[in-house]
Amino acid sequence: MLSFRSIASATVLALAACAAPVSEPGASAESTAVAAHDPDYLVFGSHAEAVAWFQAAAAPTITGSLLGSVTAIVPEEDPRIAPLRAMIAAHWGPIVQRFAPQIPAPRVLLVESTFSNAAILFDNRVKKTADLMLVTTKILERSPEDIDALLAHELGHLVLKNGDPVRADALLKYYSVTPGVEPLGLTQPDDPAVRGVLAPWRAAVANIGFSLKELNGYPAGTGVSTMFLGRYFGAHFDPALEACTALNTQLRALVDSLRQMRTDGVGLSGPPELRVKLDAATRAFEDAAAPCLRPPPGQSLFQAMGETFGVPPEGLEAAASAEELAIVRAAPDAPSALFAVVRHARESMRAAEAAHDFYAFRMYTGEEQADDFAMTVLALEGKDPVMMGRSVNHPDALRASCEASVEAGQIPDYGGLVDAHHSACFRLYHARAFATHLAAGGEGIPGVALSQRARGPEARFDPRAIIETD
Ligand SMILES: [Zn+2]
Numbered sequence: 300m301l302s303f304r305s306i307a308s309a310t311v312l313a314l315a316a317c318a319a320p321v322s323e324p325g326a327s328a329e330s331t332a333v334a335a336h337d338p339d340y341l342v343f344g345s346h347a348e349a350v351a352w353f354q355a356a357a358a359p360t361i362t363g364s365l366l367g368s369v370t371a372i373v374p375e376e377d378p379r380i381a382p383l384r385a386m387i388a389a390h391w392g393p394i395v396q397r398f399a400p401q402i403p404a405p406r407v408l409l410v411e412s413t414f415s416n417a418a419i420l421f422d423n424r425v426k427k428t429a430d431l432m433l434v435t436t437k438i439l440e441r442s443p444e445d446i447d448a449l450l451a452h453e454l455g456h457l458v459l460k461n462g463d464p465v466r467a468d469a470l471l472k473y474y475s476v477t478p479g480v481e482p483l484g485l486t487q488p489d490d491p492a493v494r495g496v497l498a499p500w501r502a503a504v505a506n507i508g509f510s511l512k513e514l515n516g517y518p519a520g521t522g523v524s525t526m527f528l529g530r531y532f533g534a535h536f537d538p539a540l541e542a543c544t545a546l547n548t549q550l551r552a553l554v555d556s557l558r559q560m561r562t563d564g565v566g567l568s569g570p571p572e573l574r575v576k577l578d579a580a581t582r583a584f585e586d587a588a589a590p591c592l593r594p595p596p597g598q599s600l601f602q603a604m605g606e607t608f609g610v611p612p613e614g615l616e617a618a619a620s621a622e623e624l625a626i627v628r629a630a631p632d633a634p635s636a637l638f639a640v641v642r643h644a645r646e647s648m649r650a651a652e653a654a655h656d657f658y659a660f661r662m663y664t665g666e667e668q669a670d671d672f673a674m675t676v677l678a679l680e681g682k683d684p685v686m687m688g689r690s691v692n693h694p695d696a697l698r699a700s701c702e703a704s705v706e707a708g709q710i711p712d713y714g715g716l717v718d719a720h721h722s723a724c725f726r727l728y729h730a731r732a733f734a735t736h737l738a739a740g741g742e743g744i745p746g747v748a749l750s751q752r753a754r755g756p757e758a759r760f761d762p763r764a765i766i767e768t769d
Contacts, residue, residue, distance in 0.1 A: 313733050315444065318383045327712060335403055336401055337401035338487065339463070340402050340428050340430045341425065341428070341431075342403070342430045343406060343430060346375040346602070349406050349408055349431050349673040354372075357420050357422075357433075361376070361696070365394070366454065368412065368413070370411045370412070371410070371411040371738070372411075373411060379409060379439060380409055382443075383432070383450065386443075386447050386450050387404050387450055387454065388404060388592055389447075389452075389680060390447075390451050390454055390676050391404040391681065392680075393680055394454060394458055394676055396679075396746075397675075397676075398746055399746075403430070405431055406430065406431050407431075408431050408433050408463070408737065409435075410435055410436070412435040413437055414434060414435050415435060415438045416434075416438065417432075417434045417435070417438055417449050417450065417453050419456040420433060420462070421464075423428075428456075428460050430457070431507030432450065432454075432457070434450075442760065444691040445686075445693070446688050448673060448677065448690035451673035451677055451687065452670060452687060453669070454546070454676070455669030455670070456665065459665070459668055459744070461622065461668055462665070470664075470665060470668060471489075471662060471664060471665075472484065472487060472489040472551050472663040473489055473490055473493040473659065473660065473661070473663075473665065474489065474490045474493055474661050476659055478659075479710070479727075483671075483729075483732060483736060484663030484664075485663065485668075485733075485744070486668075487661070496651055497662065497716065499647070500647070500648055500651045500716075501716070503645070503648045503651075504552045522592075530690050531592075531603060531607055531634070532546070532588065532591070533632070534607075535592050535634075536592055536596070537592070538670045544585065545669060546587055546591060549584070553676035558761035585638050585642075586717070588634070588638075589634065589635075589638065594633050594634050595633075595689065596632070598632065599627060599628075600630070600637055601613075601615045602633070603633035607627070623640055626640050660716060662716065662719075664719035664720075666719040666720045667719075667721065668744065670687050670726060670729065670733075673743050674730060674743060675743025675744045684730060684737060685727075685731055685734045686730075687726075687732025688726050688731065689702075689730070691726050692724060701724040702727065705724070710725075711727075711728050712724070712725065761769045
């Protein structure tokens with residue numbers, strides 16, 4: 300069993316006691332001595348504890364989609380870790396001054412992977428943010444400025460705790476803009492009229508239970524092999540049909556091409572023909588997949604999902620809308636139910652898109668907040684806040700073309716409105732605007748008391764235990 304030094308206050312003991320899987324409720328004398336850590340965090344007493352937690356709780360759900368194939372966890376004494384620690388330490392001074400987080404500077408967990416990423420992890424079982432900066436070795440190939448900015452962004456997720464789904468929901472603001480005018484999301488009030496359109500549209504994506512941004516609502520995507528359809532397909536497809544064995548490959552190709560559009564700065568809120576193409580491709584996948592599947596008789600979608608993810612089907616059922624429930628109950632088996640739910644979600648989305656100007660819609664998200672946080676901190680350190688916007692535009696050729704278009708006064712494509720990250724080029728545009736705002740004496744992310752858990756609607760059931768924020 301693992302033990303965490305965060306188990307110190309009565310509040311934490313209560314939380315830990317009802318969330319047994321990764322915490323040991325019986326706090327030792329040693330842990331009691333380390334008092335007053337913010338109870339919203341898992342605070343690890345040693346690198347070994349952090350590694351053990353990562354291997355047991357986090358790695359099984361995030362490798363693949365977030366980290367690629369993790370081949371090793373780098374030892375604590377590895378010389379590549381020290382520069383990362385130094386960057387975090389430099390950020391941590393102004394962070395403590397302005398935000399007073401009640402935790403030590405986070406540990407670095409460096410993992411060997413060919414994916415370039417960094418993340419803060421939220422453990423949904425204990426509703427706590429892991430006091431840990433996860434970094435892949437691939438990211439070390441980037442420039443020191445890029446790494447510095449990316450770490451500041453991740454520290455934003457950590458300190459603002461915005462990987463917590465409840466907080467993420469609470470801070471989300473929807474608004475619209477007039478062409479050519481792009482206010483800072485931070486300063487915008489939530490617009491109930493826009494919320495009324497966008498929230499159900501986004502729910503049509505997320506309520507499917509998979510929230511896969513690139514496929515705009517289709518329940519298969521970046522982590523297809525780890526997601527339900529991939530696993531279900533693997534368990535129940537007919538191997539006698541050759542076409543079925545090739546289907547996952549086709550799906551991956553589809554996902555890759557969509558991801559490339561995103562890398563190229565083409566958001567899915569972009570040209571409508573992309574949506575037509577996307578719908579046709581996903582529909583073709585459904586048509587190809589249906590005859591391949593040999594579902595166990597009498598198993599509902601919720602039972603199939605519950606079995607796949609090892610969670611109670613009742614939780615999934617409780618999270619479904621009345622419409623979704625009706626669809627699932629009318630379907631003869633799990634795959635039919637899945638495809639029908641997806642079709643319903645997609646039709647709802649397309650109806651909303653036809654009735655409103657989605658190009659004018661904006662949302663202030665935890666990702667934008669983390670960018671704003673990073674820029675606030677970079678400015679306090681006397682560094683150039685625009686580093687944040689540059690760091691997300693790579694390789695260099697992409698950065699150069701984005702810089703040129705922003706320099707020429709163009710407003711880049713905003714992004715997909717499903718993804719909490721705006722498009723990479725828009726983030727550079729925003730960074731320049733935010734840096735100008737700071738230079739003119741504007742306030743960045745305000746230094747507020749962050750220890751209170753945000754009030755908001757309970758997060759919907761998520762079959763993934765760990766929520767990652769990259
Ligand atoms: Zn992020």
